[in-house]
Amino acid sequence: MMINLITAVKAIQAGDVVAIPTETVYGLAADAFNLTAVEKTFELKGRPSDNPLIVHICSSDQLELLADQVPQIAYRLADSFWPGPLTLVLNKLPRVPDVVTGGLKTVAVRMPDHPLALELIKQTGPLTAPSGNKSGKPSPTKASHLIDDYGGKLPILDGGTCTIGLESTVLDLTQKTPKILRPGAIDAADIFQKTGIQVDEHATKPHDQIKSPGTRYSHYKPNAKVEWIETIPASFNSDCYYILHSTTPTVSGPNIIHYHGNFEKLAQNLYDHFRTADHHSYQNIRIEILPSSQNSYLIDALFDRISKAIG
Numbered sequence: 618m619m620i621n622l623i624t625a626v627k628a629i630q631a632g633d634v635v636a637i638p639t640e641t642v643y644g645l646a647a648d649a650f651n652l653t654a655v656e657k658t659f660e661l662k663g664r665p666s667d668n669p670l671i672v673h674i675c676s677s678d679q680l681e682l683l684a685d686q687v688p689q690i691a692y693r694l695a696d697s698f699w700p701g702p703l704t705l706v707l708n709k710l711p712r713v714p715d716v717v718t719g720g721l722k723t724v725a726v727r728m729p730d731h732p733l734a735l736e737l738i739k740q741t742g743p744l745t746a747p748s749g750n751k752s753g754k755p756s757p758t759k760a761s762h763l764i765d766d767y768g769g770k771l772p773i774l775d776g777g778t779c780t781i782g783l784e785s786t787v788l789d790l791t792q793k794t795p796k797i798l799r800p801g802a803i804d805a806a807d808i809f810q811k812t813g814i815q816v817d818e819h820a821t822k823p824h825d826q827i828k829s830p831g832t833r834y835s836h837y838k839p840n841a842k843v844e845w846i847e848t849i850p851a852s853f854n855s856d857c858y859y860i861l862h863s864t865t866p867t868v869s870g871p872n873i874i875h876y877h878g879n880f881e882k883l884a885q886n887l888y889d890h891f892r893t894a895d896h897h898s899y900q901n902i903r904i905e906i907l908p909s910s911q912n913s914y915l916i917d918a919l920f921d922r923i924s925k926a927i928g
């Protein structure tokens with residue numbers, strides 16, 4: 618059910634869960650200090666209780682409501698990247714409920730770059746918001762995805778299609794050297810360039826992609842089997858959905874999608890493609906192997922999500 622901002626504020630204050638837009642993906646928002654509301658989020662998503670949630674804020678000052686002895690670099694990063702797709706992991710204050718952090722002593726915080734989300738948080742205070750998908754499935758990037766997943770009952774604040782389409786970069790600031798735990802639209806090079814702060818990169822890189830698809834993850838998975846392809850095939854299978862990015866000219870069709878090197882657009886649409894392929898019951902989703910991440914924006918994040926969808 619689509620609701621407006623005023624109704625969303627009331628719903629959050631009444632302890633309900635509301636789907637909200639962000640620049641990355643839609644989230645399932647609840648009052649971060651309302652235990653019952655946060656528990657409802659876990660239930661709705663079918664999420665394991667030890668997988669912690671990100672708390673969303675609308676100004677850097679609100680870090681002090683959540684984190685203990687906020688380090689100076691957190692403010693430097695916030696100044697450079699907030700509002701935006703960067704989540705900071707910090708030591709939590711005791712007042713942050715354990716259910717939010719899955720029992721961890723740390724809390725993940727970010728300021729989303731979406732006017733509706735920011736206005737909502739201004740009126741409600743900090744909100745937990747995991748990605749709005751059912752646990753293990755692709756994240757929602759438009760309001761219709763949430764209706765597909767939850768039916769008409771879930772209150773949704775419709776803010777249009779998410780501009781980035783992949784979840785935020787998660788940066789752990791509780792270690793000696795900050796470390797990227799989940800790659801996103803902001804990478805180590807961006808962080809260094811804008812702040813001079815050196816961070817450890819996320820471990821798995823695109824050159825490993827064929828070697829180690831990995832079996833330990835269960836995230837972002839459509840029903841169709843996702844696979845890498847090394848080259849563009851000479852002929853296309855009608856029961857496969859192809860996502861191609863190189864500029865080699867080939868035929869196109871409803872199941873043969875070309876990006877011509879536009880990885881930004883590919884990222885924005887990736888989960889929508891996964892959902893479309895399932896909607897039309899394609900057996901396989903075949904994705905052209907990604908180029909090296911050097912100098913290519915979003916490659917690490919795309920590689921991470923796609924390899925988890927494969928694994």
Ligand code: TXA
Nearest residue numbers: 641643644669670671706723724725746747748784785
């Ligand atoms: O872009 C995003 O971050 C979206 C939008 C809605 O803001 N949210 C999102 O939330 O992706 P979720 O719950 O799907 O992913 C949160 C990630 C998980 O990988 C979780 O393990 C990690 O952040 N995380 C949360 N709290 C953490 C903590 N205290 N320490 C380490 N990782 C944490």
Ligand code: MG
Nearest residue numbers: 747748756784
């Ligand atoms: Mg998620």
